[in-house]
Amino acid sequence: MTLPAHEAYELWAETYPPVAHNPLMRVEQEVVEPLLAHLRATCALDVGTGSGRYVPLLYATGASTVCGLDFSLAMLKRGHPRSGRVCGDACRLPFRRGVFDLINASLMVGDIADLGSWTREMARVLTIRGQLVYSDFHPSWAQRGWSRTFRSADGAMHDLSYNPHAIDDHLAALAAAGLRVRAIREPRFSSQRDDAEPGVKAFRRRWGNPQVVVVFHVVKEP
Numbered sequence: 054m055t056l057p058a059h060e061a062y063e064l065w066a067e068t069y070p071p072v073a074h075n076p077l078m079r080v081e082q083e084v085v086e087p088l089l090a091h092l093r094a095t096c097a098l099d100v101g102t103g104s105g106r107y108v109p110l111l112y113a114t115g116a117s118t119v120c121g122l123d124f125s126l127a128m129l130k131r132g133h134p135r136s137g138r139v140c141g142d143a144c145r146l147p148f149r150r151g152v153f154d155l156i157n158a159s160l161m162v163g164d165i166a167d168l169g170s171w172t173r174e175m176a177r178v179l180t181i182r183g184q185l186v187y188s189d190f191h192p193s194w195a196q197r198g199w200s201r202t203f204r205s206a207d208g209a210m211h212d213l214s215y216n217p218h219a220i221d222d223h224l225a226a227l228a229a230a231g232l233r234v235r236a237i238r239e240p241r242f243s244s245q246r247d248d249a250e251p252g253v254k255a256f257r258r259r260w261g262n263p264q265v266v267v268v269f270h271v272v273k274e275p
Contacts, residue, residue, distance in 0.1 A: 055200075055212040058164040059124055062103075065213075066127035067206045071104040076242060076250045081160060081188050081266045084238045086110060088186050088270050094155035098122065098178065100143050100187075101161025105133025111157060120153075122146070124164075144170040146178050154180045158187035160266070163201075163215035168222055172230040179273040185232060186270050191239060192219050193263040223269060232271040239264040 056064070073079045089110045095118070097111040102121030111119045112135065121136040122143065123129050129138045141147045143158075143165060156175055165171045175185050190201075195217035204210050220237075227234060241262050242253055 055214050057214055061203070061211060061213040062123075062125040063127045064205050064211065065203045066125060066131055068204065069104050069128065069131060071106055071131065071133070073106060076253050077265055078160070080240045080242060081268065082106075084240050084266070084268045085157070085159065085186055085188060088236070088268070089114060089155075089157065092155055092184055092186075094153075094184075096120075096153050097155040097157065098148075098153045099136065100156060100158040100175075101164070102132055102136065102138070103128050103159075103161075104131045105136055107157050107159055108133035108136045111155065114155060116155065120148075144174055146174050148178045150177050151180050151183075153178050154183040156183070156185045156187075158185070160188050160190065162187060162189045162218065166216045168218055168226040169229060172226040172232060176230040176232055176273055181273060181275050183273045184235075184270065185272075186268070188266055188268045189218055189223070190215060191264045191267045192217060193265065197260065197263070220267065223267070227269070227271055231274050233274050234269060234271050236268075236270040238268040240266055240268070 073082045092114050094114040094116040097116040097119045099107050099121045102123050105121055108119055119136045121132050122139045122141050126140050129140055132138045201213040201215055241264050
C-alpha cells in the first residue's frame with residue numbers, strides 16, 4: 054500500500070538520518086550545495102526541513118536566523134538544534150510577507166499537489182530580490198513509473214506517494230508567482246562514483262542514465 058506523505062514521514066522519522074543518506078539525495082545536494090555557497094542571506098527558511106541537513110549550509114550563507122518548517126512533528130523532533138522549528142503547511146506559511154531573503158526546499162514539492170499555491174507562498178514570504186533554491190523528483194520518475202520507498206524501524210518496506218510535476222508546470226507556476234528562473238539543473242548519477250552504491254549499477258543497466266532530479270534557482274522580481 055502506498056502511504057500518504059504525512060503518514061509516511063511520521064513513520065519514517067525514527068530512522069531518517071540527518072545527512073544525504075542515499076545516492077539520489079547525494080546527487081541533489083551536489084548541485085544545491087554550490088548554489089547556496091554563492092549566496093548571502095540574513096534570514097533563511099528551510100521548507101520541508103526534515104532532519105535539518107540543509108540548516109548548516111543555510112547558516113554558512115551568513116544568515117543570522119534559520120527557520121526550519123515541516124508538516125511532520127515527528128520529523129521536526131529530529132531537526133537541527135540550531136534552527137527554529139515550526140510545524141506548518143508549506144502552502145499556508147505562518148510567516149508575514151517579505152521576511153526571508155533565502156528559501157531552500159529540498160525534494161519536498163513532490164508532496165505538494167498544487168504547485169501554484171506553493172510558489173505563491175514562497176514568493177509572498179520572500180523579500181524583493183530574495184532567492185529560492187529548490188529541488189524536485191525529475192519528470193523521468195513519472196515517465197518510467199518509478200516509486201519512492203523507505204524502510205521503517207521495524208524493517209518493513211513502504212511506498213511513499215508523490216505528485217509528479219513537469220518542467221513546464223514548474224516554469225508556469227514560477228512565472229505566475231513573479232519568480233524569475235536563474236538556473237535549472239538536471240543531474241544524473243555519476244558512473245565513476247555512484248556505481249559503487251548498492252542498486253545504482255543495476256539501475257543504470259536497466260534505465261540507462263536518465264536525469265533523476267531537477268533543481269531550480271529563482272529570484273523574486275522587484
